[in-house]
Amino acid sequence: MQHVDFVLEREFIELNQLLKLAGVVDSGGAGKHLVAEGLVQVDGHEELRKTCKIRNGQTVTVGDVEIKIR
Numbered sequence: 001m002q003h004v005d006f007v008l009e010r011e012f013i014e015l016n017q018l019l020k021l022a023g024v025v026d027s028g029g030a031g032k033h034l035v036a037e038g039l040v041q042v043d044g045h046e047e048l049r050k051t052c053k054i055r056n057g058q059t060v061t062v063g064d065v066e067i068k069i070r
Contacts, residue, residue, distance in 0.1 A: 004067045012053040013069075015040065018060060022067050034062060 004022050013021070019031035019040070032050040034040055040047050041061040042054065054060060060067040 002065045004065060005070055006067050007070050008054075008056050012055045014051040015042070015047060015054055015060070016050045018054050018067065018069075019062065022060075022065075024062050024065055024067070039063065 004024075006018065006022050015035060016028045016031035019025050019034065020028050025031045025034065035048060035050045035052075038046050038048060039062060042052065043058055044061075047060075054069055056069055058069045060069070
């Protein structure tokens with residue numbers, strides 16, 4: 001599994017934008033597509049809200065990529 005540490009510089013980031021900025025996808029639209037297909041987990045639970053607010057301390061998993069928010 002690939003691990004990515006993402007440093008959050010504000011209160012939250014929307015899930016689709018996180019996927020883009022962490023390098024999992026090339027665009028926010030591609031991130032929305034992954035979320036809509038049920039391929040993204042937040043803290044171990046499937047997340048279907050494309051603009052879900054991700055905050056410090058959470059973990060996002062997409063396939064074999066795990067993103068830890070710091």
